Amino acid sequence: MSKDEIKIPKATLKRLPLYYRFVNTLYNSNVERVSSKELSDGLQIDSATIRRDFSYFGELGKKGYGYNVNFLLNFFKTTLQQDMITKVAIIGVGNLGTALVNYNFSINDRMKITAAFDANPESIGKQIGKIEVQDMKDFEKVVDETGIQVVILTVPGSVAQDVANRVTKAQIKGILNFTPERLNVPSGVHVHHIDLGVELQSLIFFMKNH
DSSP states (O other), X not given: OOTTTXXXXXXXXXXXXXXXXXXXXXXXXXXXEEOHHHHHHHHTOOHHHHHHHHHTTSOOSBTTTBEEHHHHHHHHHHHTTTTSOEEEEEEOOSHHHHHXXXXXXXXXXXXXXXXXXXXXXXXXXXXXXXXXXXXXXXXXXXXXXXXXXEEEEOSOGGGXXXXXXXXXXXXXXXXXXXXXXXXXOOTTOEEEXXXXXXXXXXHHHHHHHO
């Protein structure tokens, strides 16, 4: 059974990168097999949820044996397309954007921030690590030349929708939105919203109530 044959819950899809990262760590530690309980203990996700998530993709393990780490690793690499490089661009290189460029997904060499853009003349030409901040005027040209697939927005909320409109017109299909605005995008474009204020408020709530 493939993921194209059934509708997989978004919650399951969001957990797949966590599984991949953990299994990759096991592989690098020369672990050959792992049980759902060991996965549960390591990821702090209950074993029933893990087994249910895995069941959407067929028989990934065997009862009484667990899961072959090498098999799982190859499965997640294929499913998450970790055999391909995904090129990412940052739009907005204030404090948060600069921090993200410096981080540059150091835990995963299959995702790379390859370009950074800003409209502020004081930022254009600035060197952040190996990346030079480019003028937003050149965005479409750079996307065409480099094959950028995902954009991270760290711009002021007041311009977020206008920037998103340019991004989608450039045929970008994925946006990671760090602004507080909820973006309107065409069908087929995927947006993940990350509101740090909401996440912090949620954390504090759980701290006080659990």
